[in-house]
Amino acid sequence: MNAFWVATIGTSVIAFLLKYTGHNVPERIFSHPKVQAINTLIPIALLSALVAVQTFTEKSKLMIDHRLAGLAVAVVALLIKAPFPVVVISAAFTSAAIYNWL
Template sequence: MSIYWITALGTSAAAFIFKYLGHSVPESWLAHPRMQRINLLIPVALLSALVAIQAFTDKTKIVVDHRMAGVGFAVAAFMAKLPFPVAVFGAAIVSAIVYRVS
């Protein structure tokens, strides 16, 4: 089985296990405020790391290229409260323009 299928099915299995466990455990299990805080912060940490890695690395090297222009546009768009598709596809267009002219 390819790395792609392993990732597709493995991520799906893991995602479903968490969803199903939530519906099956007693409510008190996750009631601790510390658990709640950490659970809300984990996505903040991972998503910020993903922005950094996806925008500023190539394999294991740190690089600054056309993608930064795209991500910069996305940040500005979200600050201006533009809808998600506008921000994301706008970022792709800006990045593509910089890639083609550089």
């Protein structure tokens, strides 16, 4: 079994166990403010890191290329409060245009 299958199945099993466990534990365990704060901050940390790595790296090397233009357009789209599909599509379109014609 290759890494992609391990990741697919492993992620799915743990995702369900996390959801199901939540339905079976008393509410007070997770009411601590520090737990709530960490739960809000972890997605911010991981998603920000993913944005950076997916935009500026290629096989463990830092790199600036057409993806930066795509990301810049996504930032503009978000600043003008465009809906999610517009953010993604405008980034893809810009990136493709630069990759194909420059």
